[in-house]
Amino acid sequence: MTPHETIxxxxxxxLAVLPERARRELTEHPRLKELIEVVIDLGGPIEARFPxxxxxxxxxxxxxxxxxxVVAGLGEFDHDNRAGIERTLHRISAMRNRLGEVVGxxxxxxxxxxxxxxxxxxxxxxGDSILFLGPPGIGKTTKLREVARVLASExxxxxxxxxxxxxxxxxxxxxxxxxGRARRMQVPNGSKQHDIMIQAVENHMPEVIVIxxxxxxAEAAAARTIAERGVQLxxxxxxxxxxxxxxxxxxxxxxxxxxxxxxxxDEARRRGTQKVVLERKAPPTFQTAVQLEGLRRLAIYxxxxxxxxxxxxxxxxTPEVRKRSADGEFEVIQQQEVKPPGVAGQGTSLxxxxxxxxxxxxxxxxxxxxxxxxxxxxxxxxRQLRANLTLVNDAAEADxxxxxxxxxxxxxxxSPADCEVRCVRSNTFSQIYEALREIAxxxxxxxxxxxxxxVEEALExxxxxxxxxxxxxxNAYIRRLQHELAAKHNFRSGSVGKEPRRRVTIHPD
Numbered sequence: 001m002t003p004h005e006t007i008x009x010x011x012x013x014x015l016a017v018l019p020e021r022a023r024r025e026l027t028e029h030p031r032l033k034e035l036i037e038v039v040i041d042l043g044g045p046i047e048a049r050f051p052x053x054x055x056x057x058x059x060x061x062x063x064x065x066x067x068x069x070v071v072a073g074l075g076e077f078d079h080d081n082r083a084g085i086e087r088t089l090h091r092i093s094a095m096r097n098r099l100g101e102v103v104g105x106x107x108x109x110x111x112x113x114x115x116x117x118x119x120x121x122x123x124x125x126x127g128d129s130i131l132f133l134g135p136p137g138i139g140k141t142t143k144l145r146e147v148a149r150v151l152a153s154e155x156x157x158x159x160x161x162x163x164x165x166x167x168x169x170x171x172x173x174x175x176x177x178x179x180g181r182a183r184r185m186q187v188p189n190g191s192k193q194h195d196i197m198i199q200a201v202e203n204h205m206p207e208v209i210v211i212x213x214x215x216x217x218a219e220a221a222a223a224r225t226i227a228e229r230g231v232q233l234x235x236x237x238x239x240x241x242x243x244x245x246x247x248x249x250x251x252x253x254x255x256x257x258x259x260x261x262x263x264x265x266d267e268a269r270r271r272g273t274q275k276v277v278l279e280r281k282a283p284p285t286f287q288t289a290v291q292l293e294g295l296r297r298l299a300i301y302x303x304x305x306x307x308x309x310x311x312x313x314x315x316x317x318t319p320e321v322r323k324r325s326a327d328g329e330f331e332v333i334q335q336q337e338v339k340p341p342g343v344a345g346q347g348t349s350l351x352x353x354x355x356x357x358x359x360x361x362x363x364x365x366x367x368x369x370x371x372x373x374x375x376x377x378x379x380x381x382x383r384q385l386r387a388n389l390t391l392v393n394d395a396a397e398a399d400x401x402x403x404x405x406x407x408x409x410x411x412x413x414x415s416p417a418d419c420e421v422r423c424v425r426s427n428t429f430s431q432i433y434e435a436l437r438e439i440a441x442x443x444x445x446x447x448x449x450x451x452x453x454x455v456e457e458a459l460e461x462x463x464x465x466x467x468x469x470x471x472x473x474x475n476a477y478i479r480r481l482q483h484e485l486a487a488k489h490n491f492r493s494g495s496v497g498k499e500p501r502r503r504v505t506i507h508p509d
Contacts, residue, residue, distance in 0.1 A: 005115035008178060009033070010088040014109060017073035017085060017092075019066045022046045025057040038107040040067060041095075067102055075171055079189065084171020089178070091167075110170065112178030117146045119322050119330040123288060123300060124150065129233040131254060131285075131304075133240060134292030135468045140236040141167055141212055143292075145178050147234050148210045153180030157232075160185060160206040164193050167212055182210070194218040201226050211235040215501075220253045220285070227285045235286070240470055242289055242301060246308065247472060250501075255289075255308050257281035278312045280305065293465065296324040302336065368439075369395045371411060372404030373427050381433040389439070395419075400439055402432075451478045455485045458506040462491065466508050470496070473503040 011032065015023045018038060026032055031050055038057075039047040042064065046057040074083040074092055081094040089110025094102045116139065117124060124130070124147055132140045144161075145168050152159040159182035161168050161175075166186060169175035175184040183204070187196045193211075197219065200209055209226055211219075214237045227233050237254055239245045245255050252258050259281045268275045284304040291299040299319035301307045307317050321334035368389040370378050375391070382389055392398055395411060401421045403411050408423035424435050451474050458469040471482065479495055482504045486493040492507040 005113055007033075008112040008114075009109060010085075010090065011035075011109070013085050013088050014038075014090045014107065017070055018107065019046065019062075019069055021060065022048075022057045035109050037109060039105070040070065040107065041104040042067060067105060070105055070107075071102055078165065080165065082165055084166055086172030087170060087174055087176055089170045089176055091171075111142070112145060112176065113142050114146060114149070114178075117143055117150065119298065119324050120290060120300065121150075123290065123302075124234075125155075126288070127232055128287035129227050129285065130235075130288045130290060132234075132236045132290050132292060133242065133245070134236075135240050135470065138292045138467075139295060140292060144168055144210050144212055144234060144236065148182040148208075149178060149180035151208050151234075152182035156181075157207045158205060159183065159208040159210065160200045160204050161210045162187060162193065162196050162200055162212075164190050164212065168210065194222040197222040197226060201229055201231055206231055208232045208234060213238065214251065214254065217250050217253075220251055224253060224285045233286065238470075240467075241291060242304075242307065242311075244470070244472075246311070253282070254285045255280075255304055256284040258308075258312070280308050280312065284308065291319065293321075293467070298322055300336070366390070366399045366439075367392045367397055369393075369398035369401045370403065371395070371401065371407040373402065373424060373432060377427070377429045377432050378402070378436070381429065381436045389436070402435055402439070451482055452485055455482050455504075455506065459486070459489055459491060462506050462508055468505050468507045471504045471506070473497065473501045476502075479504050 015026060018026070019040070022038060022040075026035070026038075026048065029035075029048070034050050036049045036051060039049065040062055041047075043061050045059055046062060046066075048055045048057055070092070071083075071094075073085075075086065077083045077094055081096065083092045083094070084090060085092075089112060091108040091110060093106045093108070095104030095106075097103050130147075132143060134140055148159050148161050148168070151157045161179060161182055161184045163169050163175075163184050164187040166172075169179045169182075169184040175182075183206075185196050185200055185204075187193050194216075197209065197211060200206060209231055211223070211233070212235070214220055214223055214235050223233060223235065237245065237251055239248060239251065242255065245251055246258055257280065258278055260276055261279045263275050263277060265275070286304055289301040289304050289307075291301070293299055299321050301317070301319050310317050318334065318337045320332060320336040322330050323333050324330040366389050368378075369392050378391070382391075389400070395401060398419055401411050401419060403421065403423060404427060405423055405425060408421060412421040422435055422439065424431050451471075454471045458471060461467075461469050474482065479502065483493050483495075486504075486506055494505050494507070495502055496505055497503055
């Protein structure tokens with residue numbers, strides 16, 4: 001904590017629901033202010049976890065009575081097995097056995113930190129919609145909470161928080177004082193978040209809406225609707241960097257969306273580019289992006305539209321980087337700048353970005369027409385590849401045509417100019433599978449090569465930043481290859497999310 005920050009942790013309320021022996025050990029603990037969580041598992045000792053270590057609170061094993069004592073002091077667990085302590089930010093998550101009985105508890109400490117956004121106060125005051133990016137656990141939700149308080153209480157704006165699982169404003173019907181005069185709309189089920197977002201703007205006349213973890217297409221569309229109505233939107237999204245967002249077909253709309261455009265010969269010569277180029281589809285939902293790179297370091301992209309355009313043109317965009325010192329003051333350690341094409345190192349990073357975006361686009365939403373091939377074999381291959389290609393019955397509607405040798409030449413002669421025609425030598429599953437795999441990952445060589453290339457890039461970034469890096473979603477087979485490659489280089493990895501968005505995260509060694 002710096003001298004400019006004030007932390008409220010409501011630790012007494014959390015200690016009050018813990019078993020008596022844990023409460024006794026922690027009350028006078030010298031590192032109580034650093035406590036992250038308390039783990040209570042049936043049959044094992046109670047464990048206190050700190051940022052850099054853990055400590056056993058005695059050796060006595062946890063009994064059913066200990067767990068029942070904690071559960072009795074909480075509110076009801078929701079469908080995600082989470083509960084809270086009313087008017088605090090603490091979060092208790094349950095583990096259950098096959099009979100539905102609670103056999104483990106993770107008691108996570110929630111803290112409100114005032115002063116954490118001083119480093120970007122000028123950005124908040126601008127009135128622009130702001131998107132926070134960064135890995136889990138780096139403080140995105142803490143900053144959202146403080147932004148809501150400042151805008152509502154200090155700038156007297158009408159602020160509505162869309163609070164999924166009560167992460168921002170705490171448990172219970174009365175929100176935590178950390179959000180100040182902001183109002184809070186609770187979301188009982190994460191799948192309803194986009195509905196509550198629209199209700200917030202239609203029913204309550206907000207000037208600002210705050211939303212945590214925009215994670216799917218419906219929520220991205222709701223965010224755009226809010227922004228188009230002139231409401232300032234402050235949010236976070238799944239993704240560590242702008243590049244992650246650009247390569248994610250589900251969330252790319254937040255930064256304007258990316259599309260492949262075919263230029264005429266004259267226009268391609270005038271631009272000095274290939275005929276097929278990547279361009280931004282629409283204005284971005286958020287005007288400014290703040291990329292959290294550490295607890296006290298962040299990067300600011302002040303004009304997201306211009307930033308995306310310049311990246312797609314092959315220019316290196318260097319964000320403004322700010323760092324906060326231990327005494328609470330911050331300094332700008334790097335000014336935002338743009339380097340033109342041809343700068344050393346530009347080609348490699350742009351090629352990586354293009355491969356990621358084009359592969360993601362090919363694997364998502366393209367329309368496939370087949371001729372002279374077994375439909376059941378094609379459908380089986382698509383399921384195994386999780387390529388998300390849509391089979392259509394009319395060649396005129398297709399983006400890609402896959403045909404046997406007998407039909408390929410005829411279809412090539414009569415298909416639209418922007419439709420790709422591919423030939424399969426024989427109507428066997430292995431031939432069909434290989435052809436579809438090439439389609440899904442054409443610009444990366446193959447899905448496996450692309451996915452393993454992701455790992456190699458992530459390992460370099462983890463080594464450089466000492467921060468976890470999240471990869472793009474992949475199927476189970478490819479995730480296993482990614483885990484194996486990370487382990488080969490002595491890096492830890494894990495999988496997060498639910499199918500079909502499950503993905504690998506690479507952690508520092």
